[in-house]
Amino acid sequence: MRIPEDVRKDIPLTSEVIYFDNTATSLTPKPVVEAMNEYYLKYRANVHRGVHRLSQMATHKYEESRKVVADFINAKFEEIVFTKNTSESLNLVALGLEHLFKKGDKIVTTPYEHHSDLLPWQRLAKKKGLRLEFIEGDNKGNLDLDNAEKKIKGAKLVAVQHVSNALGVIHEVEELGRMAKEEGAVFVVDAAQSAGHMEVDVRKLHADFLGFSGHKGPMGPTGIGVLYVNEEVFDMFEPPLIGGGTIEDVWLENYRLAEPPERFEAGTPNIGGAIGLATGIRYIKRIGIEKIERQEHKLVKRITEGLDELEVPWYGPRDMEKHAGVVSFNVPPLHPHDVAAVLDEHGIMVRSGHHCALPVMKKLGINGTVRASFHVYNSSEEVETFLGVMEELVKNLGG
Ligand SMILES: Cc1ncc(COP(=O)(O)O)c(C=O)c1O
Structure with a gap:
C-alpha cells in the first residue's frame, strides 16, 4: 500500500478536511x-x-x-x-x-x-x-x-x-x-x-x-x-x-x-x-504497524520543527524517539479554543482544551493546549498547509 495515498482513497473524509484530531477518534476506512x-x-x-x-x-x-x-x-x-x-x-x-x-x-x-x-x-x-x-x-x-x-x-x-x-x-x-x-x-x-x-x-x-x-x-x-x-x-x-x-x-x-x-x-x-x-x-x-509509526514520526518531526521556526511553544519531549504522533502547543495570548476555531476556518480539525488530563494542565500551569494528532492517512502536504495557516496567525498577532 502506498502511504498515505492508498489509505486516503479508502477514507472519503480525507479529501474534505485536514483531520488532525486522531487522538480523540480516528476516521473510518470503507x-x-x-x-x-x-x-x-x-x-x-x-x-x-x-x-x-x-x-x-x-x-x-x-x-x-x-x-x-x-x-x-x-x-x-x-x-x-x-x-x-x-x-x-x-x-x-x-x-x-x-x-x-x-x-x-x-x-x-x-x-x-x-x-x-x-x-x-x-x-x-x-x-x-x-x-x-x-x-x-x-x-x-x-x-x-x-x-x-x-x-x-x-x-x-x-x-x-x-x-x-x-x-x-x-x-x-x-x-x-x-x-x-x-x-x-x-x-x-x-x-x-x-x-x-x-x-x-x-x-x-x-x-x-x-x-x-x-x-x-x-x-x-x-x-x-x-x-x-x-x-x-x-x-x-x-x-x-x-x-x-x-x-x-x-x-x-x-x-x-x-x-x-x-x-x-x-x-x-x-x-x-x-x-x-x-x-x-x-x-x-495490511498497512503494517511500522509504516504507520514511520509516517506519524515523519509528520511529528516536521510539525515540531515548523512550530519551532515560528517560535510557537509546544509541549512534550524534545527527543523525537520518545514522542508519538501527538503535538500539544499554545499560541499565547490566544485561548486554545480560539486557535482551534481559526484552524477550523481553514478546514483543519484539531482538539483544544484540557484533553481529560487536568492534572497535567495544572502541572504545566496552563488551562489547556491546542493538539494536533496524526494517523497514517495524514500527509506531509497537510502539515505544510497547517504550518502556513499558523504562520499567518502568528504574523497577525505580531502586527
Ligand atoms: C490515554 C487515554 N486513556 C484513556 C482514554 C479514554 O478513551 P475512551 O474515551 O475511548 O474511553 C483516552 C481518550 O482520549 C486516552 O487518550
Whole structure:
C-alpha cells in the first residue's frame, strides 16, 4: 500500500478536511463500514444464543473478531474481553480487583494519566483507605525511572499509560512492567493512544490488564473497546458485571460462572462493533504497524520543527524517539479554543482544551493546549498547509 495515498482513497473524509484530531477518534476506512453493514444487513442475530444459521454466523464472526484482537496484541483468545471503550476497561479492572485491597495498600500511577486511568484508582483508594502515589516526572512528561523504582516498591497495583494524549510522550512501559512484576504488583496498561499506532505486545509489556478503544488507533467504530486480562489473573479478577452469558449453571439461590472470556462479558455485546474493530485491525495489519509509526514520526518531526521556526511553544519531549504522533502547543495570548476555531476556518480539525488530563494542565500551569494528532492517512502536504495557516496567525498577532 502506498502511504498515505492508498489509505486516503479508502477514507472519503480525507479529501474534505485536514483531520488532525486522531487522538480523540480516528476516521473510518470503507472496509470497516462495509463489514458492519454486512452484519446488520446479512446475518443480523444475537450471539451464543441460537442454533439457527444467522446466530451461528454472527457467533462465528464475533468470536473470529476476538481471535483477530488477540493476535494483534499477542494475547490468547480467552484473554480478550470486549468492552465499550478504554474508560470502561479500566473501570472494570478497578471494580473487579476491589476485593484484593486492604487499608494502607499502595497503588502507583503517574501524574500524566488521562482521567480514565486516574479517577477509578482515586475512587478505589478513597473507598478502601489506600495510598495513591505518583511517579515523579518533568514538565515534558519524562518519568524519573529511579523514582519509579522507589515508588513501585511495595505497591499492590501499578497503572500507567503507554502514550500520553496530552503531551505525546511514550512512556517506558516495558521497564515499568518489569519493576511492577518484581514487586508482585498487578500491572495495568492504558494503551488507548498506542494500540494501532505502534506495536503493543502484552507479553513484552508484562501487562496483567491492558485496555484500548476500537475507535482510536485501530480505526474501528465507536462503542467497542478491549480489556486484555492475563490468564494468570483470571482467578483474582471478580467479574464486575454478571448475568446473561456469564454463567455455566444457575440455581435459584446460586450460580456457577462460565470460563473466561464469557464470564467477563455480561449481556448482549456490541457484535457489529467487534466485527468492525477486527476489520480495522486487519486493515492496519495490511498497512503494517511500522509504516504507520514511520509516517506519524515523519509528520511529528516536521510539525515540531515548523512550530519551532515560528517560535510557537509546544509541549512534550524534545527527543523525537520518545514522542508519538501527538503535538500539544499554545499560541499565547490566544485561548486554545480560539486557535482551534481559526484552524477550523481553514478546514483543519484539531482538539483544544484540557484533553481529560487536568492534572497535567495544572502541572504545566496552563488551562489547556491546542493538539494536533496524526494517523497514517495524514500527509506531509497537510502539515505544510497547517504550518502556513499558523504562520499567518502568528504574523497577525505580531502586527
Ligand atoms: C490515554 C487515554 N486513556 C484513556 C482514554 C479514554 O478513551 P475512551 O474515551 O475511548 O474511553 C483516552 C481518550 O482520549 C486516552 O487518550
